[in-house]
Amino acid sequence: MQYLGSDPRQGTAPSLITHNEILRLVSLYYLSQSFVSSVYIYYQNPNGFTTKYTKAKTDAPLLYSDFQYNVFFWPKALVETVGNLVDYSCKES
Incomplete structure (x- = not known):
């Protein structure tokens, strides 16, 4: 998995950012209940x-x-x- 904001093909076909990819990433954080822990470092280090x-x-x-x-x-x-x-x-x- 790569960070989608750095997709070198973003905006051109075939981009890695598809509806399925967005749903997959959102589901990953939601189903594993890991979103809060993934952003905790930003809260701790303003x-x-x-x-x-x-x-x-x-x-x-x-x-x-x-x-x-x-x-x-x-x-x-x-x-x-x-x-x-x-x-x-x-x-x-």
């Missing part, structure tokens, strides 16, 4: 869109994955500053 990062108020395990066509790249050293990083997976350049 400065997340600035260059000032703060450590999360929890020691819950943090997993990081980087996929092809991701809009942003977060270096491991930076990800470690915002949480209890236990797994860092980055695509090969």
Whole structure:
């Protein structure tokens, strides 16, 4: 699965963003009841869109994955500053 906002074919056929893909992603969060936990990091770090990062108020395990066509790249050293990083997976350049 890739982040749909980074679809290189967005707006041209065949784009990855279809009604079925949107329904699949919404269903994933709804049926697994994981939406709240997926956005909790943003609640805990209101400065997340600035260059000032703060450590999360929890020691819950943090997993990081980087996929092809991701809009942003977060270096491991930076990800470690915002949480209890236990797994860092980055695509090969």
